[in-house]
Amino acid sequence: MTGTDERTSAESPGPGGYAAARLRLLTEGARTGPPRRAALAGLTDDWLAGLFAAGAGRPQGVSGISLVAVGGYGRGELSPRSDLDLLLLHDGSDPTAVAALADRLWYPVWDLGLDLDHSVRTLAEARRTAGEDLKVQLGLLDARHLAGDLGLTAGLRTAVLADWRNQAPKRLPELRELCDERAQRQGELRFLLEPDLKEARGGLRDATALRAVAASWLADAPREGLAEARRTLLDVRDALHLSTGRATDRLALQEQDQVAAELGLLDADVLLRQVYEAARVISYAGDVTWREVGRVLRSRAVRPRLRAMLGGGKPVAERSPLAEGVVEQDGEVVLARAARPERDPVLPLRAAATAAQAGLPLSPYAVRRLAAAARPLPTPWPAEAREQLVTLLGSGRPTVEVWEALEAEGLITKLLPDWERVRCRPQRNAVHIWTVDRHLIETAVRAAALTRHVHRPDLLLVAALLHDIGKGWPGDHSVAGEIIAKDVATRIGFDAEDAAVLATLVRHHLLLIDTATRRDLDDPATVRSVADAVGTQGTLELLHALTEADALATGPAAWSSWRGSLVADLVRRVGALLSGDVPDEPAPAAPTAEQERLAIEAFRTGGPVLALRARSEPVPAEEPPGAPEPLGVELLIAVPDQSAVLPAVAGVLAVHRLTVRTAGLRTVRLPQDVDEAGAGEGSVLLLDWRVAAEYGSLPEAARLRADLVRALDGSLDIAGRLAEREAAYPRRRGLLAPPPRVTVAPAASHHATVIEVRAQDAPGLLHRIGMALEKAGVRVRSMHVSTLGANAVDAFYVTTGAGEPLPEQDAGSVARVLEETLRAP
16 A cells, blocks of 8 residues: 555544554555654644544634644654653633543543543643643643644644743753652663663753753754654664553563664664664763853853943953963864864864863864874874873773763774774673763773772783773783784883883783682682783782772772782782792682680580671771672581581571572581690581572571581572572573583692682572582582672682592593583572
């Protein structure tokens, strides 16, 4: 059926013709994007006009009443499940007739199951309501005539626009506050894994707000790419409505592949990247626009006083020199009048570094001129260019805004072509709160606070910028990143030695945190492997700072004073080994006084002894403000060395609804004079765990000990208790988590075999792991358990019954059995 046929069918006042034509339009697939939205709006216009004419009883010459589309429908942008925003405008001469007409309009819409936002008002009522309700006024700015008295609608548009422009100095700050409050609630669209396309910052609401600012004639948004960004989000919302059959703006994870397919995209990552790109454009346009609004309003406030002081005339904006070719004007960094970007290839970096150092925004007009006129930097870069890049990266928080200004005009990818692969790239990991590119800049911001702790701050800052650059390539991002980092370092002018250090930092940027939290630091092989990878004290120092900056920039779950202390301990040991101050076989760390007391008591009594207490040690002075502690309290348990201790302890904690945040296990050997009677040499298993209650308060230590005694002697059926609870209170089914993965870490220890487990954290997980290891007949010598968000990352040092590492074939078999156990429902 042609478009003419569709309209003919829809012109019938009855809903049947419109419904059929609407369905054909949405399912035929011939039109998508703006053409389909416009066609759907036109189809709806004709149907409503027909309803209006039939309801009014006067198809021609209706006066004193009109039907007006407002909001998104007023803009002619109807998505498949959009609601209809309608205003029945009248002159107040016949309220009874207006009420009857309203019924004849609204009920057919409701009969079709369409969402309707409707109102009936006179012109005076519409203006008064708009003056009281900012959202109503924003909707009326897009008022569009559908049927009835055209003059009445034109009068509404004229009056509303005049009111908006007259009241702009008051209403625009209200609008900005509304946008800021919404951003606080919904977050940044370009960083969310499940973004709200409409409400999140950088979404469709913000695009509409920018249109309203432009309509005020007070300021205007940067137009480059803005219309395309808005169209992208609308296209995604259309596909979301069609694929889900619901009027939703939330791009949920489970729907992203289907939406991507609807749009003809490769996969959900490509979809998210397009959404993030669009949101970045709208967010940047918003930043620039609101900054301009503030500048204009401030200038209006002071202009009368200045004129009075200067005797009239327009004041000349003061320009303060900041650097060669760069000045400050009106609170922004702009180019000097004598600046010649076409002759000065370093000027973009100089202007950016100057702006960041001054804590001032970089003028969008200056950035646009730099992008259009600046010549490419030679290869390798001159020393000044490299120094300006380092200055920009070391400026702290202001770096973010300046970097985004350069991004908006494509200058970053001109300077660093490899940036294109990570720009707006999503990270499907709940621990990460940023996209890859923003995480890299955030790491540089964090590293800027640590530059006083390293001998080469320039290498630290550039490594922070490049450490995840390999995430745009297939395979291990650290391996790919090493190659890219070396190439970039050479291109921007570092010598071969410095380039090699940067490549090493990128290759091993996860080494310290992974080793410190998953390996036995008392094992000489652990320290030796890190020392071999790092090579020098200087590189170790840089890697330590990069590790902290990277973790802090990842998210709250990635860093804490506990993790920091583990990393610091590892760095201390590796540094000592590199300096030759310690032997290859250091003695294990001695237990604390409390740990020794508990171990002796456990050995004397022959049963478990435990202490449950809040952590008492102070946070280190260098700890960044707000750095999160591991949640929960410390649980110390000492048990005479025996089998099945790990699954027993883990099972008891699960029964009591205690979540294990971190866990360590080791064997402590007691001297022969452990008691007055000389009971002989013995060994005790010492468990130092951090636990938290799922909800409610912590159980009493006596109850935990009583249940642990029963678990160890077999009288407490842990598996049965957990199964009963699961049956009675099944957990909500959410996203399908990736399957667990169990591997053997090669050459990780000379004294034990290291089994690594990565799985979705869940009640009883550690109990299941312990039971599987017990059944496999291996002995857990020590373990290092940590939880990152919803992910458990655990390492178990296991041996044979004789205390030797497992043969390679046996180790592989244990890993396979453990993985199969964890995969089983």
